[in-house]
Structure formats: C-alpha cells, structure tokens
Amino acid sequence: MSNSTSAxxxxxxxxxxxLVGRAAPSLVAVHSPRWRSSGFFWRSGLIVTxxxxxxxxxxxxxxLSGGDTIPAAxxxxxxxxxxxxxxxxxxxxxxxxxxxxxxxxGAFALxxxxxxxxxxxxxxxxAVAGPAWRSLRGGEMDARIELDLSLRRNGEGGLALDASGxxxxxxxxxxxxRALVIPAETIERVAAKLQAHGRIARGYLGLGLRTTxxxxxxxxxxIVMNVAPNGPGAAAGLRQGDIIVTWEDRPVQDVRALLRALxxxxxxxxxxxxxxxxxxxxxxxxxxxxxPEN
Amino acid sequence: MTHGRTPAxxxxxxxxxxxxxxxxxxxxxxxxxxxxxxxxGETVDVALVSSRAPAPAGPDGALTPRExxxxxxxxxxxxxxxxxxxxxxxxxxxxxxxxxxxxKLDATGRTDAVAHAARLGVIQL
Numbered sequence: 001m002s003n004s005t006s007a008x009x010x011x012x013x014x015x016x017x018x019l020v021g022r023a024a025p026s027l028v029a030v031h032s033p034r035w036r037s038s039g040f041f042w043r044s045g046l047i048v049t050x051x052x053x054x055x056x057x058x059x060x061x062x063x064l065s066g067g068d069t070i071p072a073a074x075x076x077x078x079x080x081x082x083x084x085x086x087x088x089x090x091x092x093x094x095x096x097x098x099x100x101x102x103x104x105x106g107a108f109a110l111x112x113x114x115x116x117x118x119x120x121x122x123x124x125x126x127a128v129a130g131p132a133w134r135s136l137r138g139g140e141m142d143a144r145i146e147l148d149l150s151l152r153r154n155g156e157g158g159l160a161l162d163a164s165g166x167x168x169x170x171x172x173x174x175x176x177x178r179a180l181v182i183p184a185e186t187i188e189r190v191a192a193k194l195q196a197h198g199r200i201a202r203g204y205l206g207l208g209l210r211t212t213x214x215x216x217x218x219x220x221x222x223i224v225m226n227v228a229p230n231g232p233g234a235a236a237g238l239r240q241g242d243i244i245v246t247w248e249d250r251p252v253q254d255v256r257a258l259l260r261a262l263x264x265x266x267x268x269x270x271x272x273x274x275x276x277x278x279x280x281x282x283x284x285x286x287x288x289x290x291x292p293e294n
Numbered sequence: 295m296t297h298g299r300t301p302a303x304x305x306x307x308x309x310x311x312x313x314x315x316x317x318x319x320x321x322x323x324x325x326x327x328x329x330x331x332x333x334x335g336e337t338v339d340v341a342l343v344s345s346r347a348p349a350p351a352g353p354d355g356a357l358t359p360r361e362x363x364x365x366x367x368x369x370x371x372x373x374x375x376x377x378x379x380x381x382x383x384x385x386x387x388x389x390x391x392x393x394x395x396x397x398k399l400d401a402t403g404r405t406d407a408v409a410h411a412a413r414l415g416v417i418q419l
C-alpha cells in the first residue's frame with residue numbers, strides 16, 4: 001500500500017470492481033430447461049438475452065440481482081440475430097443504457113453476466129471491430145465486434161462494457177466459441193420489433209428455387225423446383241418447372257435479390273411475376289405470406 | 295513419507311471429429327486410474343482415432359449430404375435447436391455441422407447461408 005497517491009487515484013482493480021457493482025443490478029441469470037445464461041434489463045420489466053442459450057420450450061425464470069428468482073415469459077425471439085426478449089412482472093430493476101458506439105480494436109472490454117443473483121465477469125480487449133455484416137442465418141448485424149476474453153458458458157447473453165462502464169452490446173458465442181458482441185444498434189432495432197410484434201416476420205413464397213439460364217437468350221432467371229402445398233406460390237398458381245423472369249417488372253437474376261425482397265415489411269404485399277411455362281410467357285400475381293415458424 | 299513409485303499417468307488425446315462420440319469417451323476415461331486426458335497441443339502417449347472413415351465429401355470436394363441439409367435450414371434463419379428437432383439429431387451434432395460448414399464455406403462465418411445455398415442448389419423461400 002503506497003499512501004502518497006492512493007488517496008487521490010484509486011487502484012485500477014477497485015475501479016473495475018466498482019464498474020461491475022454499478023452494472024450488476026441490471027443483470028439477471030436466465031434459467032430454462034437444461035440451459036443457464038445471462039441477460040440484462042433493456043426496458044422496465046423487459047430482459048434481453050441470447051436466443052441460442054434459451055431452451056426452445058419449458059419454464060423460464062430469472063434470478064435477479066440479490067437473489068430473487070421469478071418466472072419470465074418469452075415476448076419474442078430471433079435466431080438470426082441471436083436476440084430473445086423476456087418479460088417479468090416486476091419493474092424495479094434499473095435498465096441498461098446501451099451506447100451505439102463502436103469500440104476500437106485493442107480497447108479494454110468487460111463481459112458481465114450473472115449467476116445466482118451475483119455478477120460474473122471476464123476481462124479482455126476488443127479483438128475485431130469491423131463493419132456491418134450478415135449472420136449465417138441472414139440476420140443484419142450493425143457491426144462485427146469480437147472480444148478476446150474467456151467467456152463462461154453462463155455468461156452468454158450478458159453485457160459487453162468498455163472501460164468507462166458503457167454497455168456497447170450483448171456478449172454471445174460466435175463461430176468457434178469466440179466471444180462475439182451483438183451490437184447495441186442491432187439490439188435496439190430487433191428488440192423493439194420483438195416487443196411490438198413478438199417476432200421478426202419474414203416473407204414466404206412457398207417455393208423451392210434455383211438459378212438457371214433461359215435457353216432463349218441465355219439471361220439469368222430463377223426456376224421453381226418445388227411448390228409447397230397451400231403456400232403463397234401454390235395459391236398464385238405457380239407450378240414446378242415454371243421460370244420466374246421478372247419480379248415487379250424487374251429481371252430476377254439471383255436468389256439473394258429475392259431474399260432482400262422478403263423482409264418483414266413484405267408480408268401481405270402483392271407482387272407481379274412474369275413467368276415462362278413450357279416455353280410460353282405468362283403472368284401471375286403472388287401475395288407474399290409469412291414464413292411459418294417451424 | 296513413502297514413495298509408491300507410481301508411473302506418471304498416460305496422456306490420452308481424443309482425436310475424433312464426432313462430438314458425441316468424443317464426449318462419451320471423455321466421460322468414460324475421465325476417472326480411469328493411470329490415464330489422463332491431454333490438453334490441446336500437448337505431446338501425448340496415445341491418441342484415440344475413429345475407426346470410421348470420414349464421411350465422403352460431395353462431388354466438388356465440398357459438402358456432405360447432411361451439411362447441405364443443415365445449410366438449407368440455416369438459410370431459413372432458424373435456430374440450432376429447431377434444426378436439431380427437424381433433423382432428429384442432437385444440438386451438439388448440429389453445432390458440429392455448422393462449424394464444419396463455416397470451415398468449408400467461409401472461414402469467418404460472415405457470409406450468410408443463403409448465398410452459399412443458392413450457389414449450391416435449391417433454396418426454399
């Protein structure tokens with residue numbers, strides 16, 4: 001103990017412990033059948049956690065800071081961004097103010113979770129801070145942030161904090177069990193949709209598709225390989241073997257362009273398709289459905 | 295103090311791709327006297343390897359049929375748990391296939407499954 005300077009500049013380890021102590025009341029341990037993870041209060045009574053670490057069904061409860069364990073209900077979940085939103089019948093815990101700032105590579109980072117009413121922490125640095133990306137499941141992520149730290153299994157779904165204690169996202173396991181951060185902007189956007197609608201709707205055609213080339217002219221187009229019974233494609237009269245040449249009068253050349261046209265707002269929209277069936281041009285109007293959950 | 299001169303335990307590595315089989319072996323061997331499971335990268339006395347040949351890769355040296363199947367489900371944006379239920383396999387096996395897909399398709403896991411699935415074949419939209 002040096003006494004010349006310690007009175008005015010607290011030890012760094014104390015500063016970190018203080019930072020954990022300040023954030024701890026906003027963190028919860030999340031319990032679901034065979035899963036233990038963490039979560040945090042995003043809004044009053046609403047908890048954001050990792051979808052991947054939440055059982056598909058069964059009773060869910062959360063252990064609040066201090067130890068009370070109370071039941072929680074799923075408001076909505078989105079596997080593509082790994083975000084789930086839970087609700088509890090209590091609103092006295094402080095909510096986390098997420099900061100939509102991208103940390104710099106090399107900056108100090110803390111992963112904070114909870115177990116049994118007490119915080120659990122891991123420290124490291126920001127390993128990667130890249131641009132927006134699309135997850136393997138098609139989720140739009142606002143930044144690619146990875147941390148170099150050793151995340152405990154039950155810390156998944158907790159907060160990523162910077163050295164000042166600002167929360168910049170949720171920590172989850174990414175590819176190869178690296179600590180991946182779901183950025184604050186992504187959480188705000190997705191959790192708000194889950195709160196309003198209970199899900200992230202996706203457009204649905206009920207068609208199995210692959211790219212092909214038209215014999216006549218060689219232009220790229222899309223061929224219907226199969227038609228789901230009673231799906232939107234079937235309702236529009238599409239048949240196996242039809243070739244989709246245009247979508248709303250624009251040529252469709254690849255399946256990804258179609259996917260972009262099937263975002264949450266597309267459900268219920270009518271689209272005009274021009275087709276080639278057995279060499280003959282024809283038209284169809286398809287009403288985009290909502291992709292069934294299972 | 296007496297020294298029993300017990301030899302150092304044998305370091306055993308489990309070099310088996312199937313995570314379920316590897317987990318079972320690890321559990322069985324974890325409390326066998328005279329053996330210990332090796333740390334990653336450690337020089338070992340013995341290694342356990344699978345007697346099964348690796349699953350044959352596709353015609354372009356790419357994906358196994360099961361991987362293609364998993365890729366198709368990933369492209370729909372569903373969770374590992376849903377894929378496990380649909381295919382009737384464990385979530386660990388799904389994660390194993392997903393990790394393998396990331397290795398084969400894109401070392402970072404930053405490109406969405408739809409792009410890969412569309413390149414490889416039929417995609418359900």
